[in-house]
Every structure is written in structure tokens, then in C-alpha cells.
Amino acid sequence: MRLQRKSPIPAPALWNLEINPQGHLVWGGCDVVELAKKYGTPLHVVDEDQLRHNYRAFIRTFKRFYPNVEVFYSYKTNCVAGILKILHEEGAGAEVISPYELRLALQLGTPPAKIVYNGVNKSAESLSLAVRQGIRTIHIDSWGELRQLKALAKEFGRTVGVGVRVRPSAGWRGQFGFDLGNGEALQAYVTLSQRDPLRPEGIHFHIGSNIKTPDLYVRTLREVCRFLKGLKDRLGLELTYVDIGGGIGIPGVKTFTLFERGLYYLWDRIPKVQRGSDQPPLETFAREIGNALLQGCESYRLSSPTLLLEPGRALSGDAQILLLTVGSLKQGSGGRKLAITDGGSANIAFPTSFEYHEAFVANKARMQPEITYRVTGQVCTPSDILYRSKKLPPLEEGDILAVMDTGAYFTSYA
Structure with missing residues (x-):
């Protein structure tokens, strides 16, 4: 049985994030979805x-x-x-x-x-x-x-x-x-x-x-x-x-x-x-x-x-965030929903194995989190996990995940 502690849904504004008319997250004056399109992902963005x-x-x-x-x-x-x-x-x-x-x-x-x-x-x-x-x-x-x-x-x-x-x-x-x-x-x-x-x-x-x-x-x-x-x-x-x-x-x-x-x-x-x-x-x-x-x-x-x-x-x-792209979506064992991204704890986000960092779906910033996913990276090891249990809006391939507060030890371990 999987247990999930209930807690208030965090607001992007707590991280100085804004939401533009397109429903995209804006950080440091930049539409982070457009940054991901322009530069590709995984992408660290510094304010x-x-x-x-x-x-x-x-x-x-x-x-x-x-x-x-x-x-x-x-x-x-x-x-x-x-x-x-x-x-x-x-x-x-x-x-x-x-x-x-x-x-x-x-x-x-x-x-x-x-x-x-x-x-x-x-x-x-x-x-x-x-x-x-x-x-x-x-x-x-x-x-x-x-x-x-x-x-x-x-x-x-x-x-x-x-x-x-x-x-x-x-x-x-x-x-x-x-x-x-x-x-x-x-x-x-x-x-x-x-x-x-x-x-x-x-x-x-x-x-x-x-x-x-x-x-x-x-x-x-x-x-x-x-x-x-x-x-x-x-x-x-x-x-x-x-x-x-x-x-x-x-x-x-x-x-x-x-x-x-x-x-x-x-x-x-x-x-x-x-x-x-x-x-x-x-x-x-x-x-x-x-x-x-x-x-x-x-x-x-x-x-x-x-x-x-x-x-x-x-x-x-808190001067850096990490942008990742959602790829394959799967049904895992026990009914768990899996979302595979292009970055996980095995290659670019190792601190998530011992720290919790908030994350938002940057292109669906106005949508409420409804579905619990296991979010992973794409390295061929079962330990390449970004979030073991993370409630997010319904995901689709190509969605952009924004991981908060990645300015400490993320690049050091990459």
C-alpha cells in the first residue's frame, strides 16, 4: 500500500514564478516553456x-x-x-x-x-x-x-x-x-x-x-x-x-x-x-x-x-531551476502511473535522491494536480527516479516539468 501525506498545494508565486496568458510559468521575466523550446532540455536556468x-x-x-x-x-x-x-x-x-x-x-x-x-x-x-x-x-x-x-x-x-x-x-x-x-x-x-x-x-x-x-x-x-x-x-x-x-x-x-x-x-x-x-x-x-x-x-x-x-x-x-521534458507515459506495476523524463537522479538531478524539491508543469501552470505519478529519468537503472510519488496535472508527452531550487549540487553531481 502506498501512503501519501496530504498537504496544501504549493503556489508557484511562492517561488517568484508568474503565469502568463498562455498558462506558462514565467521566471525572471522569461517564459520557461519557450526557453525549453529554444535551448532544449534538460536545461538549467539561472536568474x-x-x-x-x-x-x-x-x-x-x-x-x-x-x-x-x-x-x-x-x-x-x-x-x-x-x-x-x-x-x-x-x-x-x-x-x-x-x-x-x-x-x-x-x-x-x-x-x-x-x-x-x-x-x-x-x-x-x-x-x-x-x-x-x-x-x-x-x-x-x-x-x-x-x-x-x-x-x-x-x-x-x-x-x-x-x-x-x-x-x-x-x-x-x-x-x-x-x-x-x-x-x-x-x-x-x-x-x-x-x-x-x-x-x-x-x-x-x-x-x-x-x-x-x-x-x-x-x-x-x-x-x-x-x-x-x-x-x-x-x-x-x-x-x-x-x-x-x-x-x-x-x-x-x-x-x-x-x-x-x-x-x-x-x-x-x-x-x-x-x-x-x-x-x-x-x-x-x-x-x-x-x-x-x-x-x-x-x-x-x-x-x-x-x-x-x-x-x-x-x-x-533558489537562483536556478531545472527544466525537463516528459517523454513516455506508462502504466506501472500495481496501477502506478509512470512519467519518464529526459533527466533523473542518475544523470542530472542526484540531489532528489535525498532531498525534496518542488516541481510544476510549466506549460500547464493553471491546471490543478490531480494524478499521482512516479517520475523517472531515462537511464537504464530502476534507481533513476526523480519523484517516487508526485501529484501533477494530467501529463502528456512533450510537457515541460520545472524543478525548483536546483542551484545547489545539481550541476556538481551531474
């Missing part, structure tokens, strides 16, 4: 005005609550060069995690002083390039990386500013960085303080993706500030920046919990998502994060560091 607005609102809001802020866009979120150029024009730096991304940032003309190099298992070639270019900072992720950087700094006669990636008690842990609670992170700073070519300047953490409340950031910043107090007391070391990574979510995109994923995959039960009420506004994140860092520094008598932010989804997530 430049929305992207620029998102960056300006993001940095303005954070600076209201913590004036000393630097923003570095997360290249891994969406490394389409046109998007990156727009964000760099607005003033964003580059947060990179691979040799490719580092070279891309430099090729796009990003000043080295506006590049942060993160990631695990960095190659010797890319570390060499980062040292020679004199980028803003390199976040050390392992003991081997520390030794490599020391050797490279000596080879090129450079003093290299670095930070340490730490694993706090909450959020993502896994293979990343040095543990904050067992003395490993402290030992990394002890070692750095004894190695002249490497200058310890900052601390870095990243606690998750599509985070819906600021609570985890606040908790982690309190833990980090206690750690910074220990560095000051034991080593006489005061860091100049705290990098809290990215992860701030956007309204309307739901990352499945393990329980929700089970319900979705076993019984096609879609988690309840209501755009506009599923997370607080950006101002709440900025206020809580800014206040947590200010209060922590005041409590422990620390100098206020620069706050580094690495947003990805928060800047580009």
Missing part, C-alpha cells in the same frame, strides 16, 4: 538578478550583526563558471576543495587573497600552487598535509598563513579535520606554533548542509570559543579569523531524515514541506551567529576575529 540579490542580502545581513565579515562562495555547490563570475563581480571570494576548483578560481581572475582552500587529501601539486600563489589561507586537514605544507613553504621561501579544520562535538564529523575534544586539534596548533614557515591564523569547521536553524552554529561557536581561550592561555596564541563554513539552508528544500527517507523509499510518503515556514529568515541566522561569536569573545577576553563564511546553497540554491 542572474536573484543570484546578485542573494549575495547582497547575505553579506549585508551578516554585517549588521558582525561587521568584520568575509564571504567565500562554495565552488563545490555549483561550479558553473558564469555563476562564479557573477558572484565574484559582487565581491565574493572563492572557497575551493580540489585542484580543479583552485585552478578555476585563478583562471577566473579571483585575487589569491580571496581564495580559501579546504578539503581532505589535498594533492601535493595543488598545495604547491596554493603556496606559490599566496592564497588567503589553507585549512590543514591532516598531519601529512601539515608536513607537506612545511616543506613547500621552506622550498619557496614563504611564510604561509594557515588554519586548522576541526571536528566539533556536533554536526558533521567523519573523515574531516582534527578532533576538537580529544586534544588532537590542540596538538595541531602546538605543532604549528613551533614551525616558522607556517603561521597559524585561523580555525575552520563545517557542520552540515541545508541547516534549518542557527542552533547548531551557536552551540559549535561556544565550543570553539572555549577552545580559543585554551590556545591563548597555553600557547599565547590568538587567531585572527574563525571560519564557520557553509550549510545555511533555503526555504522549501527538505533534506530527508533517515526516518523520512525510509517512509519515502518504502511507501512513497513525501515529507511535509511548506515553503516560507520551514526555517527562520536569514536575519535570524546572522543575529544568532554574530551574537554567539561576540559573546564568546567577550566572555573569554578574546580579540574579535574576522568571521569567514562559505555559503553555497544560501546564495545560488
Whole structure:
């Protein structure tokens, strides 16, 4: 038996979509059905005005609550060069995690002083390039990386500013960085303080993706500030920046919990998502994060560091949509209706395997959803599913499906 949770039908206007006299969706002033005809599908469409607005609102809001802020866009979120150029024009730096991304940032003309190099298992070639270019900072992720950087700094006669990636008690842990609670992170700073070519300047953490409340950031910043107090007391070391990574979510995109994923995959039960009420506004994140860092520094008598932010989804997530064309329509087992499109989770929409994104039929925008479909891609694997259970208007071959909020990780996984 398939279960479907009833919820209000979402309105396109919640995504700043309009409907023209032809009954087509209009986004950023463009009839998306005509875009699909002109350029073909699958087609990602970016609203430049929305992207620029998102960056300006993001940095303005954070600076209201913590004036000393630097923003570095997360290249891994969406490394389409046109998007990156727009964000760099607005003033964003580059947060990179691979040799490719580092070279891309430099090729796009990003000043080295506006590049942060993160990631695990960095190659010797890319570390060499980062040292020679004199980028803003390199976040050390392992003991081997520390030794490599020391050797490279000596080879090129450079003093290299670095930070340490730490694993706090909450959020993502896994293979990343040095543990904050067992003395490993402290030992990394002890070692750095004894190695002249490497200058310890900052601390870095990243606690998750599509985070819906600021609570985890606040908790982690309190833990980090206690750690910074220990560095000051034991080593006489005061860091100049705290990098809290990215992860701030956007309204309307739901990352499945393990329980929700089970319900979705076993019984096609879609988690309840209501755009506009599923997370607080950006101002709440900025206020809580800014206040947590200010209060922590005041409590422990620390100098206020620069706050580094690495947003990805928060800047580009809702500035992009994905257009797909409906092809074959079939009757599946158990009476399930199947709609096969030219894009699915196996080739262009992998995030739909662990996130829920709203979708509309762009050429039937005034029609009410009446029929529940399983929407798939065309790759020859049963796992190539876009929606396991999605209520849509009656579909026909050639209809255009518009998937919302595809500006984060869709192109990265494609």
C-alpha cells in the first residue's frame, strides 16, 4: 500500500514564478516553456538578478550583526563558471576543495587573497600552487598535509598563513579535520606554533548542509570559543579569523531524515514541506551567529576575529531551476502511473535522491494536480527516479516539468 501525506498545494508565486496568458510559468521575466523550446532540455536556468540579490542580502545581513565579515562562495555547490563570475563581480571570494576548483578560481581572475582552500587529501601539486600563489589561507586537514605544507613553504621561501579544520562535538564529523575534544586539534596548533614557515591564523569547521536553524552554529561557536581561550592561555596564541563554513539552508528544500527517507523509499510518503515556514529568515541566522561569536569573545577576553563564511546553497540554491521534458507515459506495476523524463537522479538531478524539491508543469501552470505519478529519468537503472510519488496535472508527452531550487549540487553531481 502506498501512503501519501496530504498537504496544501504549493503556489508557484511562492517561488517568484508568474503565469502568463498562455498558462506558462514565467521566471525572471522569461517564459520557461519557450526557453525549453529554444535551448532544449534538460536545461538549467539561472536568474542572474536573484543570484546578485542573494549575495547582497547575505553579506549585508551578516554585517549588521558582525561587521568584520568575509564571504567565500562554495565552488563545490555549483561550479558553473558564469555563476562564479557573477558572484565574484559582487565581491565574493572563492572557497575551493580540489585542484580543479583552485585552478578555476585563478583562471577566473579571483585575487589569491580571496581564495580559501579546504578539503581532505589535498594533492601535493595543488598545495604547491596554493603556496606559490599566496592564497588567503589553507585549512590543514591532516598531519601529512601539515608536513607537506612545511616543506613547500621552506622550498619557496614563504611564510604561509594557515588554519586548522576541526571536528566539533556536533554536526558533521567523519573523515574531516582534527578532533576538537580529544586534544588532537590542540596538538595541531602546538605543532604549528613551533614551525616558522607556517603561521597559524585561523580555525575552520563545517557542520552540515541545508541547516534549518542557527542552533547548531551557536552551540559549535561556544565550543570553539572555549577552545580559543585554551590556545591563548597555553600557547599565547590568538587567531585572527574563525571560519564557520557553509550549510545555511533555503526555504522549501527538505533534506530527508533517515526516518523520512525510509517512509519515502518504502511507501512513497513525501515529507511535509511548506515553503516560507520551514526555517527562520536569514536575519535570524546572522543575529544568532554574530551574537554567539561576540559573546564568546567577550566572555573569554578574546580579540574579535574576522568571521569567514562559505555559503553555497544560501546564495545560488533558489537562483536556478531545472527544466525537463516528459517523454513516455506508462502504466506501472500495481496501477502506478509512470512519467519518464529526459533527466533523473542518475544523470542530472542526484540531489532528489535525498532531498525534496518542488516541481510544476510549466506549460500547464493553471491546471490543478490531480494524478499521482512516479517520475523517472531515462537511464537504464530502476534507481533513476526523480519523484517516487508526485501529484501533477494530467501529463502528456512533450510537457515541460520545472524543478525548483536546483542551484545547489545539481550541476556538481551531474
